[in-house]
Amino acid sequence: MGNVTLKVVLHPRANEDGRHLVMLRITANRQTKRIGTSVYVTPKQFNPDGKSESQSWVRKSHPDYVALNGMIKALWDRTLQVIADLQRKPPFTVDDVVRRITNLSDMYLSAYIDEQIDLYRQRGQTANMNAQISMMRALRAFLNIDEKQPISLHQLSPAVLERFETYLLNRSTGRKTSTEASKRNTATDYLRRLKQHINGYIILNKLPSEDNPMRGKSLVTAPVNPVWLTTAEMEIWETKQLPTETAPQRRLDDARKFFVISYYLHGIRGGDLLTARAYQVQSVWQMTPERKLELQYRFAYVSDKKNKNKTVLIEPAILPWLLEYAEGKEPDDFLFPFLKPNYRYLPEPKLTEKVKSQISYLGILFKRIAEQLGTTAPKGIHDARHSFADHLYEETGDLRLVQLSLTHELISTTQRYVSRFKQSVVDRANQVYQKRGATMVQHSAKNDEKDGFVEHEDVANC
Known part of the structure; x- marks a missing residue:
């Protein structure tokens, strides 16, 4: 490495909670610069004699010493790589080293991701926005840093990301219904989102592909064993009206219709259907093959998750229900009676919380409905989507048609929707x-x- 030396040191000043920033000191040609590692520890938790080979800068007394040492080692290795590249075309200064390490950009990876999250917010893609926010919270929790501290690309080495994946698989979610399969798929979803941002960041800053810590990493998913209702069971849900003498029973029958409507609208996602407004039930005049005008009804919506426009031809089986729900309502009123009318004035994050709560409640109602109808009990509204996909595939054998109907970007996603x-x-x-x-x-x-x-x-x- 010639006349360049590296040393891991503590910043002399502590922050408000008494921790010091761990820094990498770079000395080249008698000039010295320091780069922050985004790792904060107390002096007792820091080993000034730590070595790169043993990754022992943060002592074992720190609960996250392995992850923090991995972050420091990632910056150390990145610096060595930069120095080796610069030594091929001497001379160079310590400022050249620092500029290369920071990727020739003032924007941290975390700032780039925040910009993408803000774009989802502007487009009204609440589901995507919340998923990205959850991913970043998990990453910061793993790195043991707060929201004010930036995350740079060099902190996320392949080894650090492997430990992040392990962290996601083993962390407690606080959900009683959480399974190993759901943890696996959540971890994969977070890693896939992070990979998407890393790819965009590298393209934006014109960085070499070797800088991508997720290059070549395979992401796997686990089967979640969803519930499929048979076509006969769907017919029972469609035709067998529940008693409606009491308010709880009327709510059950509304939930039954809601499940069937989701199925008939190409398995529309529960959040999109819960927040549907009266104006989304639309009528248009169409010319029939016999050259006759015919009034046609369609349901128009924008997928919150994918931000895609879609209109679905409303079948006669559910048209009376939709017209009844829309009758007498203002165009912007909620179509279904599950969300309170004043919820439409809530900001998106608050409305999303209400939607999640109602979707969980609908899962309870579906179980009661199945008991009364004598059918398989759906776990939630998403099972209407699975059932639609399964029945369409059985009827046509056309996986591409199923993919287009569900608005999936990847055919592999569609394959998980049809029965094994x-x-x-x-x-x-x-x-x-x-x-x-x-x-x-x-x-x-x-x-x-x-x-x-x-x-x-x-x-x-x-």
Whole structure:
């Protein structure tokens, strides 16, 4: 490394809680610069004689010493790589080293992600915005830093991200219903979102692909075993009205209709349907193939999760329900009676909390409905989406059609929505043999006739 030396040191001044910033001191050609590592510790938790080989700068007395040492080591290794690159084209100064380490950009990775989150907010994509915020909170908790401290790209080495994944898989979510599969898929979702931002940040700053700590990392998902209602069970939910003498029973019947409507609207997500307004039930005149004008009803919405416009042709089975719910309401009123009318004036974060609470409550109602109807009990409104996808795939065998109907970007996502094994769909593979088989039978019959082996009815009966 020539005349360049590195040393991990503490900033001389402590912050309000008595912790000091751990810094990397770089000395080159008798000039010295320090770079913050975003790691804060007390003097007792810091080992001034720590070594790179043992990653022992933060003592074991700190509960997160492994992760913090990993962050420091990531900056150390990044600095060594920069110095090695600069030594190929000398001379260089310590300022050159610092500029390269900070990626020639004043914007931290965390600031870039905050900008993307703000874009989701401006577009009204509340679900995406909240998912990104949750991911960043988890990352900061893992790194043991607060919201005011920035996160730079060099802190996220492949080793640090491996430990972040382990942290996500083992942390307590506080949910009684949390399973290993749900933890696995949440971890993968967070890592996929982080990877998306890292890719964008690298492209924006024109950095080499080698700087991407997630380059080549495979992200796996676990089956979540959703509930699929059969077509017969969906027919029961559609046609068998529940008693409505009391308010609780009327609420149950509204929940039954809500599930069926979600199914008929191409498995629309629960949040999009709960917050639907009366104006989204729209009528348009269409010309039929017989050149006659026909009044057609459609449900128009923008997916909160994907920010995609979609209109769904409303089937006669659910049209009376939707028209009844919309009757007498102002265009901007909630279509369904599950959210209080004044909730429409709430800011997006507060409304999202109300929606989540109501979706959980609907899951309880669905279980009661299934008991009264004698069917499989859906775990939640999302099972209407799974059931629609499953039935559409069984009917058509067209996975691409299912993908378009669900507005999935990836076909692999759609594959998880259909049941693991559909015999009626798989049996269609035999169509490839049927034409060949018919051709072979015709060819065999012609050969028999040519050779005189045609068996007439009177000969056969002899």
